[in-house]
Amino acid sequence: MIVAFLPKxxxxxxxxxxxxxxxxxxxxxxxxxxxLIVPLLGVLGGFGAIGAYVTTRFEVADAQIxxxxxxxxxxxxxxxxxxxxxxxxxxxxxxxxxxxxxxEVETAAGKGAELRLSVLSEPEAERLRVELMAEAAHPHEATxxxxxxxxxxxxxxxxxxxxxxxxxxxxxxxxxxxxxRLLAATAFWSHLPLLARIVVGGLAAILGLAAGWTFGAxxxxxxxxxxxxxxxxxxxxxxYGLLTKVQVAIRPAxxxxxxxxxxxxxxxVGREALSVGTAGAxxxxxRIAKLALMMPRAATPAALAAVLPGLDLxxxxxxxFPTRYPLVILARGVLGLLFTSALAAxxxxxxxxxxxxxxxxxxxxxxGSTIDRLAGARKAAYAVDEGFLAVRxxxxxxxxxFMPMARLEVVMLEQAPWWRRGDYFSLVSKAMVHAVGLPxxxxxxxxxxxRTVEDAARRRRESAVLxxx
Amino acid sequence: MTTEVERPDPKVLxxxxxxxxxxxxxxxxxxAAGTVFAVTxxxxxxxxFGTLALPGLYLLTAITLRLEWKSWTFRLxxxxxxxxxxxxxxxxxxxxxxxxxxxDVTSGPFDRRFGLVHVVVHTAGATVGKIPxxxxxxxxxxxxxxxxx
Numbered sequence: 001m002i003v004a005f006l007p008k009x010x011x012x013x014x015x016x017x018x019x020x021x022x023x024x025x026x027x028x029x030x031x032x033x034x035x036l037i038v039p040l041l042g043v044l045g046g047f048g049a050i051g052a053y054v055t056t057r058f059e060v061a062d063a064q065i066x067x068x069x070x071x072x073x074x075x076x077x078x079x080x081x082x083x084x085x086x087x088x089x090x091x092x093x094x095x096x097x098x099x100x101x102x103x104e105v106e107t108a109a110g111k112g113a114e115l116r117l118s119v120l121s122e123p124e125a126e127r128l129r130v131e132l133m134a135e136a137a138h139p140h141e142a143t144x145x146x147x148x149x150x151x152x153x154x155x156x157x158x159x160x161x162x163x164x165x166x167x168x169x170x171x172x173x174x175x176x177x178x179x180x181r182l183l184a185a186t187a188f189w190s191h192l193p194l195l196a197r198i199v200v201g202g203l204a205a206i207l208g209l210a211a212g213w214t215f216g217a218x219x220x221x222x223x224x225x226x227x228x229x230x231x232x233x234x235x236x237x238x239x240y241g242l243l244t245k246v247q248v249a250i251r252p253a254x255x256x257x258x259x260x261x262x263x264x265x266x267x268x269v270g271r272e273a274l275s276v277g278t279a280g281a282x283x284x285x286x287r288i289a290k291l292a293l294m295m296p297r298a299a300t301p302a303a304l305a306a307v308l309p310g311l312d313l314x315x316x317x318x319x320x321f322p323t324r325y326p327l328v329i330l331a332r333g334v335l336g337l338l339f340t341s342a343l344a345a346x347x348x349x350x351x352x353x354x355x356x357x358x359x360x361x362x363x364x365x366x367x368g369s370t371i372d373r374l375a376g377a378r379k380a381a382y383a384v385d386e387g388f389l390a391v392r393x394x395x396x397x398x399x400x401x402f403m404p405m406a407r408l409e410v411v412m413l414e415q416a417p418w419w420r421r422g423d424y425f426s427l428v429s430k431a432m433v434h435a436v437g438l439p440x441x442x443x444x445x446x447x448x449x450x451r452t453v454e455d456a457a458r459r460r461r462e463s464a465v466l467x468x469x
Numbered sequence: 470m471t472t473e474v475e476r477p478d479p480k481v482l483x484x485x486x487x488x489x490x491x492x493x494x495x496x497x498x499x500x501a502a503g504t505v506f507a508v509t510x511x512x513x514x515x516x517x518f519g520t521l522a523l524p525g526l527y528l529l530t531a532i533t534l535r536l537e538w539k540s541w542t543f544r545l546x547x548x549x550x551x552x553x554x555x556x557x558x559x560x561x562x563x564x565x566x567x568x569x570x571x572x573d574v575t576s577g578p579f580d581r582r583f584g585l586v587h588v589v590v591h592t593a594g595a596t597v598g599k600i601p602x603x604x605x606x607x608x609x610x611x612x613x614x615x616x617x618x
Contacts (some may be wrong), residue, residue: 108593163475279593409592415559425561432594449550450563457548457565464567 014325060131082109085280089247101125106280133235137141151227162265165216223225232251254278260400279432318381326377333370405456409429473507474544478581481602482538487579568592574608
């Protein structure tokens, strides 16, 4: 029972820490200590967790997972195993010490995990995972488990240093920004002579950046250390994390989206990153699960073929975007810039709004992505065949998206009046959760995609008698 | 199995006109009241003519609604449901029929007044679209065609 309590208590403490930090650095010295309510709530939550733990029962029966919980309000939730998209095993530091695991069951419904079973013993969690994913296993598949990809230590450090940590840094610095300390610092700074201002400001910027980068790199190593992809019958398992250990179990048959990205730094060392998406979420990774963070480029085609069976990169016929594609990017960029600038101007004048500087950053983000797309416009391309839709965009940060036609549900086309004459469309193809967008395609290609979706549906209908899905 | 291009019932135009008329009327009340109040307080009486802009706008809306209705078509092929509409920005959606999870048949007060319903199409991931102005029999048949065995 105490085992059930401890991780929850730790969770509560973690939730409280940023509040403490903000109240400490926010300049509210000698305040009324209302923030103490938060840890109190945490302790109460801990006791609540014990209650939940004691009253929860679950079992796997009739190809369903049955989960009964609650004390006053009872809940009986049943999820058919066939509906499960992925199963995530998560172990915080404390949970690892206590040798217990939290299991998250993800279906396509809603946001977040549909079922969270905390404080399972390690072998129990492992057994449950195998049981839940058993439906996906095909008898003709190789039964031997094998490591498909293991991130080397060199790649881990390379990734840690080359990943840009601007966002991580900003968030880690949040408690320190916008508070009384920053005000005092800027007041001090503005009283200096011009030359000293430049020197002090520059030094502060460099120091801040270095500190933020180191912070981000360490975080990256702790988060992704020991990154391994294993293939097992019917599932692919991704394991990572030095402190919090996460195991994501994906059913390859459910993958509806794959994304290959590379930054200039990654290209410099010949690496790419591969992520996939199903209709379920992957815990704190959100809708997209990373399958390889720093993969040698030569390994990409094989890795892609492994996650999207039938995808042959060499056979895809890439077509360039229509020549007016840069115009589209430019128009969208200008609109976005106008909008975010207006927002920034509006919020920057509202003195009381906290974090208003975030709005000032927005136009630069839009500008950056527009420049990136414009630079990459010449190389941007898309490919359509009976199996897949693929789109390649970006210059500095290159991204290639893949969507299997069999997973596609809806094709949405839109034609602006000024595109009538040239017969152009903008197209979004949607699977259950993920979508691949083509900002501009010729009508012929749009109709081709529609036809492919129709053909895929026909094939499913004709084979439905033989292979119920 | 029908594969011909179908259109919403012409009466749906009346539904839309009524619906928009109601919202314009609701909008007109505070505007007219405000203008009258301002004029009694010494504002230029010419402002009263400004209220006339609303009927003008409504006329414009009526024209666009007519164009919108004219542009609305849908088609049920053996494997897909296609919807297209929009007179300025043309929109077109193609859904694989076996991906449709459920259909909602809904009707507002004006829909009921003219004996129409509209059908909202849902897949697992999204609401794909709304086919307006269907006769209840057609909606029921559509439901059977799309979700029946």
